[in-house]
Amino acid sequence: MSYPMKWAQAFAPRTYVLGRRADFMLGIATGCLAFYMNEHNPRTAPAPGESLYEAVGWRVRTWREEWSRTYAERQQRNLERDLAREREASLREEQGK
Structure with missing residues (x-):
């Protein structure tokens, strides 16, 4: 591709795997699944006390x-502030009488 791009190339339609919003949801779901498998797989699981759940809980x-x-x-x-104000108010009352 030669630079600078032509106007038509810069605004070419994007391609999606499933769709505009479905690709986003697929990415989130894939990331959550990968995290879950990493945390719960016996070969890759973190040592006891070092998982993300425990760190967040701590x-x-x-x-x-x-x-x-x-x-x-x-x-x-x-x-303490309220008690001091009440004492001051009662002292003012006593001095005023």
């Missing part, structure tokens, strides 16, 4: 623990 657990810890810290700070 990551989600750590995120949840971190979030719950930071959530508890935020709740504690908010509680």
